[in-house]
Amino acid sequence: MALLNFLGAIQQVTGSCYLIETFDKKNILLECGMQQGGDSHENDNDNNDNGKSNGSAFAFNPEHIDAVVISHAHIDHSGMLPRLVSEGFRGPIFATEATCELMELMLLDSAHIQEKDAEWENRWRARRGKKAIKPLYVSQDAERVLKQRKPVSYEKRVEVVPGVHVTFADAGHIIGAAIVKLEFAEPNDSVRTLVFSGDLGSTCSPLMKTPAILKHADVLLLESTYGDRDHRCNEETLDELVAILEQADKDGGNVMIPAFSVGRTQDILFHLGRFYQEGRLPQHTVYLDSPMAIRANDIYFRHREDFDEENRAMLKKHNIHNVSDWLPILKLTPTPEESMAINNVKSGAIIVAGSGMCNGGRIVHHFKHNLWREDCHLIFTGFQARGTTGRAIVDGVKSVRVFREDIMVGAQVHTLGGFSAHAGQSQLIEWASHFENRPELHLIHGELDKMLILQSEFKKRLNWDANIPELGDRIAL
Ligand SMILES: [Zn+2]
Secondary structure, three states: OOEEEEEEOOOOOOOOEEEEEOOOOOEEEEOOOOOOOOOOOOOOOOOOOOOOOOOOOOOOOHHHOOEEEOOOOOHHHHOOHHHHHHOOOOOOEEEEHHHHHHHHHHHHHHHHHHHHHHHHHHHHHHHOOOOOOOOOOOHHHHHHHHHOEEEEOOOOOEEEEOOEEEEEEEOOOOOOOEEEEEEEEOOOOOEEEEEEOOOOOOOOOOOEOOOOOOOOOOEEEEEOOEOOOOOOOOHHHHHHHHHHHHHHHHHOOOEEEEOOOOOHHHHHHHHHHHHHHOOOOOOOEEEEOOHHHHHHHHHHHHOHHHEOHHHHHHHHHOOOOOHHHHOOOEEEOOOHHHHHHHHHOOOOEEEEEOOOOOOOOOHHHHHHHHOOOOOOEEEEOOOOOOOOHHHHHHOOOOEEEEOOEEEEOOOEEEEOOOOOOOOEHHHHHHHHHOOOOOOEEEEEOOOHHHHHHHHHHHHHHHOOOEEOOOOOOEEEO
16 A cells, blocks of 8 residues: 655645655655745745755655656746755656646756855855855756656656556646646555646636546545635736726836746736737737746747637637737847846836746846836736735835835736636635545645635535645555
């Protein structure tokens, strides 16, 4: 009988990690995610990690791991892979094709950030006569991860270690995101099935399909990010966005949209493209000022066969092959020079840039030129975690500190709900209700208060008892 250890994303949303020990002593690591931020819902897209607790030792010996399975490329699900490899893991890493492509982008970027952070910290330490620190991992480690990837198509059943098979189903969260089914052959020839929901997409996010329905599992691990509520997701949110863009046009300034590079940015560009196609976009230029998001766009379009049917048909009908066909006023600014040139644009532009919570990235540069101006607008479309600059602005601070300078918040600030890339409460329950045999249910990837609400809803609506595991808990599969 296989055993499952709950090692990460337990009563919190980041650091996804589960260790499975099979009856014949093989070790499979399901997820190898990085811990991010403080208490956050959806900071899974950007590499704006503060390194907190990622430095402590793994709860296992990486040399003893035989294979890794990754649900999707977000850094809180894949970001510790370079460290796993640097500490001796040499086995295969199974993930979908798009996830494998996105991992290249995200892990190299993450390694670069680790190197830069350590460099900065060590300069500070040197001045104080302190010992230098080592980065969590370096680019070479990330490059090594890439060599160990084993891309697998959706719905293709492959062997992970002898007697254990994985099948990925579309989770509809970001491109390549998967629900993971693991089947364990038991010594008595029976099969035990573990289903891990991964991050389940919201039915309201554009481009992505509705999460695939699975009907059989013995044990189910269900994400609970929004276990406490349903999203308001309808045309209203989009009309609200158009209304803000119209107002911004009248006011005469620019519009800033901080957005995570993978997932949220592509959703926003899709919506802006739709407004453009419908003649409802008053601005003259949309700048995408994020090298990572620009590359992620290409990966999205390369995998557009995974877009939902309706949108895929529409893109086909309009002969759309990349995001610029869809939104012709889109201007990509990958280089620092191109990015800085935006500073001269005083009116009629929409600037989409990272990081999503304004703790760094190019959006901060745009604050310097736009945030203090009363004719400018700032639109938040994602959750802002406590302690971030974005959250401070949402909470109404008068000024924020940007590059050792206090910038007044003069721009009009808007927070738009309804753009979540995660399933809401009813959708989570509905999705789980399709399992025919009522598997043993464990809630993971959520804050405790939200999980407790989801747990009681499962009891109330389906009379189904859900367990909320503690960190380090171990169950038999
Ligand atoms: Zn995610």
